[in-house]
Amino acid sequence: MPTKIGKYTTRLDTSPSLVSFASVVSKKEGEGPLAPYFDMICDDTSFGEQTWEKAESRMQKDAVSKALQKANLSSSNIDYIFAGDLLNQCISSSYGLRDLGVPFFGLYGACSTMAESLSLASLFVEASLCNTAVAVTSSHFCSAERQFRFPLEYGGSRAPTSQWTVTGSGAAVVGKQVSPPYVKHVCVGTIEDMGIKDINNMGAAMAPAAAATLSRFFEDTVTGPDNYDLVLTGDLGQVGSQLLDELLEREGYTLGKKHNDCGLMIYDRETQDVAAGGSGCGCSASVLCSYICQAIQAGRLRDVLFVATGALMSTTSVQQGESIPGIAHLVHLSSTPHKGGK
Amino acid sequence: MEIFLEYLKTFLVGGAICAVGQVLIDYTKLTPARILVIFVVAGVVLGGLGLYQPLIDFAGAGATVPLTGFGALIAKGTMAAVRTDGLIGAISGGICAAGAGIGAAIIFGLIVALIFKPGDKM
Amino acid sequence: MKLTPKDYQGMADKAAPSTKSYITIPSAFVIGGAICMLGQAIQTLYITMGLERDIASSSTSVTLILLSALLTGLQVYDKIARYGGAGTLVPITGFANAMVSPALEFKSEGLVLGLGVKLFTIAGPVIVYGTAAGFVYGLIIFFFRLY
Numbered sequence: 094m095p096t097k098i099g100k101y102t103t104r105l106d107t108s109p110s111l112v113s114f115a116s117v118v119s120k121k122e123g124e125g126p127l128a129p130y131f132d133m134i135c136d137d138t139s140f141g142e143q144t145w146e147k148a149e150s151r152m153q154k155d156a157v158s159k160a161l162q163k164a165n166l167s168s169s170n171i172d173y174i175f176a177g178d179l180l181n182q183c184i185s186s187s188y189g190l191r192d193l194g195v196p197f198f199g200l201y202g203a204c205s206t207m208a209e210s211l212s213l214a215s216l217f218v219e220a221s222l223c224n225t226a227v228a229v230t231s232s233h234f235c236s237a238e239r240q241f242r243f244p245l246e247y248g249g250s251r252a253p254t255s256q257w258t259v260t261g262s263g264a265a266v267v268g269k270q271v272s273p274p275y276v277k278h279v280c281v282g283t284i285e286d287m288g289i290k291d292i293n294n295m296g297a298a299m300a301p302a303a304a305a306t307l308s309r310f311f312e313d314t315v316t317g318p319d320n321y322d323l324v325l326t327g328d329l330g331q332v333g334s335q336l337l338d339e340l341l342e343r344e345g346y347t348l349g350k351k352h353n354d355c356g357l358m359i360y361d362r363e364t365q366d367v368a369a370g371g372s373g374c375g376c377s378a379s380v381l382c383s384y385i386c387q388a389i390q391a392g393r394l395r396d397v398l399f400v401a402t403g404a405l406m407s408t409t410s411v412q413q414g415e416s417i418p419g420i421a422h423l424v425h426l427s428s429t430p431h432k433g434g435k
Numbered sequence: 436m437e438i439f440l441e442y443l444k445t446f447l448v449g450g451a452i453c454a455v456g457q458v459l460i461d462y463t464k465l466t467p468a469r470i471l472v473i474f475v476v477a478g479v480v481l482g483g484l485g486l487y488q489p490l491i492d493f494a495g496a497g498a499t500v501p502l503t504g505f506g507a508l509i510a511k512g513t514m515a516a517v518r519t520d521g522l523i524g525a526i527s528g529g530i531c532a533a534g535a536g537i538g539a540a541i542i543f544g545l546i547v548a549l550i551f552k553p554g555d556k557m
Numbered sequence: 558m559k560l561t562p563k564d565y566q567g568m569a570d571k572a573a574p575s576t577k578s579y580i581t582i583p584s585a586f587v588i589g590g591a592i593c594m595l596g597q598a599i600q601t602l603y604i605t606m607g608l609e610r611d612i613a614s615s616s617t618s619v620t621l622i623l624l625s626a627l628l629t630g631l632q633v634y635d636k637i638a639r640y641g642g643a644g645t646l647v648p649i650t651g652f653a654n655a656m657v658s659p660a661l662e663f664k665s666e667g668l669v670l671g672l673g674v675k676l677f678t679i680a681g682p683v684i685v686y687g688t689a690a691g692f693v694y695g696l697i698i699f700f701f702r703l704y
Contacts, residue, residue: 138555144665235555244662245556246629247679248638248645248654249467250460250581253574288562289569291464297569301560335572343560369574416562445597446590449648453589454582456643461576467646471655471683474647479690483697496596499614500621500648501589502683509691517695518704525695529688535615536622536649537684540656541676543626548660548672551630 095219099313101280101306108275108430109218112225112268113164114382117156118261121234122371122379125360130383131261132159138235138260146180149233149262150189152375153178156264156382157190157229164266168193171266172223175213177206178231179258179374180240185231195227203403204299204328205282206230207263207378208422211399214267215276215424224268231262232373241408252293256330256372259359263378265386270430274389274397278314278425282306284405286418292411296333296356296369299402302419303329304340306400310423311346318351322394325385327377327401327421328356330370355380355401377401389428399424441495448494452501471502478506479529483514508532581642588637589644596621596648618649625650629657655679 096104115132123134133155140148140155153176161167174193176186177200186199202209210228217226235245237258243249267276285302303326311317318324329337334354341348355377356370381399388394402421411417459470481487487507490498498504512532516524530537599620603613628634634654638645645651659675666675677684698704 238556239662243467243679244658244675245553246632246635246654246658246661248629248635248641248651248658250638250642250646253576287560287565289566291569294569294573297572301565332569332572332574336568339568339572340560442594442597445593449593449596450586450590450644453644453647454586456589456647457578457582457585460643460646461578461581467655468679468682470643470646471652471680472686475683475687476690479687479694483694494593496600496617497590497593499617500593500596500650502647502649502652505618505649505652505683506687506690509687510694513691513695514698514704517699522695522699525692525699528695529691532691533684533687536618536652539619539622540626540653540680543623543653544657544660544676545672547626547630547657548664548676549668551661553662553664554632556632556635 095216101309102313103216103279104431105215105219105276105278106431107219108270108277109215109267110269110271111274111276111386111426112266112271113160114263114265114386115156115159115163116261116263116379116383117152117159118259118379121365122259122261122359125365127359127380127384130387131379132383145233145235145239146184149178149180149185149231149236152233152262153185153189153229153231156231156262157193157227160227160264160266166225166266168195171195171225171227173198173214173217173226174229175200175210175226176229177201177210177374179203179237185236202420202422203405204372204374204377205401205403205420205422206374207381208327208399208401208424211265211267211424212279212281212422215279218267218269226267227264228267229262229264230374230378232258232260232375234258234260237373251368253368254291254294254296254332255368256295256328256356256370257360257367258373259371259376259379261375261379263375263382265382273428274386274426275430276424277427277431278310280306280310280313280423282421282423284418284420286416288416290414290416292406292417294332295372295404295417296330297336298404298417299419299421300329300333300336300340302421303337303400303402304344306421306423307341307398308344308346310398318346318348321351321396321398323397324348324352325397325399326352326354327403328370328372329354329402330356330372331362332369358384389426392428395428397426399426444494445497448490448497449500452503474502475506478503479510482507482510505533505536584640585642585644587644588641589647592644592648592650621648621650622653625653626657629654630661652680652683
């Protein structure tokens with residue numbers, strides 16, 4: 094059974110497993126440093142579909158199929174699916190997964206959605222509400238760009254603080270404890286708003302949420318950055334990462350070299366012209382469900398705090414002059430389960 | 436030599452107007468659409484005050500090609516229409532003067548959008 | 558001590574990499590100036606062909622808009638704009654790009670509600686406020702008899 098520890102953190106005593114995981118990305122991500130770790134790299138960003146929205150749905154469907162295939166499961170073995178994306182009304186998820194026939198929870202947590210879906214899937218398994226659940230999210234540069242910013246053919250300039258939406262999807266199948274990676278804790282974030290209004294600086298809008306979630310988790314579990322191999326934030330990018338360091342320093346935690354960010358890992362910022370780094374819920378999903386989970390499986394990483402961050406604005410709220418609230422959910426993944434908790 | 440000087444003036448004035456736009460992009464949070472609006476309204480104001488025509492005489496396309504020139508054209512058209520048609524000219528003049536530009540953008544926009552396929556940004 | 562939004566804004570401003578204005582402003586100058594020179598060349602051509610000055614000027618605008626529309630369709634204009642910044646935004650070609658690009662992009666939502674409506678999403682305000690400014694100017698010169 095899950096045990097609440099402290100005010101915000103839940104310990105998953107049975108340590109559910111990420112039974113399998115898969116990632117699908119496109120050309121630009123396939124040219125980045127994590128290329129060897131992705132399951133599928135499709136050089137055609139349209140994935141053979143007519144619209145960018147369909148392309149994103151296709152990517153999500155492919156990620157789930159690949160993850161199920163790797164675990165030798167079919168969709169009939171899945172009890173629940175927790176899915177989300179960035180598009181209005183989460184259409185990538187609902188259209189991508191409509192043929193699966195699996196009980197479906199559509200989620201919106203902006204770029205934090207992978208941690209949100211993974212938390213819920215793990216809690217459902219932990220609470221014995223199901224045996225197997227899938228967590229999946231996606232984002233597509235083109236569909237996000239046309240919804241949130243400008244048409245792709247428009248000659249707008251990009252601010253140096255802006256981030257590049259990742260075209261990618263990641264899916265994880267969560268089941269009872271069998272093999273690493275194990276989910277040991279989850280810590281659900283609160284909505285934090287420090288008044289940032291610059292739509293081109295989402296890293297700055299999300300950093301306070303990541304700092305709040307991390308310091309609460311450290312407090313609840315009486316641990317610190319030194320107890321983990323990696324603190325992996327979702328997509329704070331370069332600006333947000335620096336701000337997170339400063340914010341946690343104020344709380345008395347030094348992240349230092351323990352910290353990395355999915356948005357900084359997925360592209361080579363020197364050569365790929367992505368300004369402050371990658372973003373989008375496909376960013377943290379595809380990095381987690383490739384390089385990170387593989388490293389935990391192989392024992393190269395033992396304890397990882399996956400903290401996906403999201404900026405909870407819409408185009409309407411931005412145009413109305415509202416500030417940008419952020420959120421960050423934490424999932425503690427480990428190569429070893431809790432002792433005696435099976 | 437005279438031709439060289441003419442093009443130099445075009446380049447310098449046109450470049451300078453664009454550089455002002457870049458300063459707005461770099462140092463303010465103005466979105467591109469707002470900057471375009473500012474330039475066209477500034478053109479109407481400068482044109483209305485009679486300050487833009489000397490720049491056009493000096494730099495030719497250097498002053499007419501930027502959107503401020505589009506604004507100045509609206510002011511010029513309004514003036515001409517008010518002269519000939521009176522008050523109704525205040526309503527029709529600007530649009531008439533800007534008609535070639537707006538019409539071209541609509542027609543060519545329609546044709547291009549119909550013919551070409553949208554693509555990814557790489 | 559609790560962090561106030563104002564303090565945090567200060568931290569965020571400090572963390573943000575500064576815009577490389579020593580690159581962006583000169584490149585906007587050069588590319589914008591070059592587009593104007595192209596306009597001047599076209600206009601000179603039309604005048605030597607015997608067009609009246611005003612007609613030559615508006616024909617030049619139409620020609621530049623056509624070129625910009627084509628380059629937008631070929632996805633070349635946005636690539637130039639990456640270096641051009643305001644140099645590609647401020648000239649009339651930028652206005653054309655602002656109309657053509659959403660029309661092309663949103664064609665997938667249909668010819669009326671997609672293409673037809675979106676032609677004006679970015680550039681519409683330019684027409685609206687340009688016309689409005691002209692109207693105000695027209696009222697002023699009419700009532701104060703400045704014409």
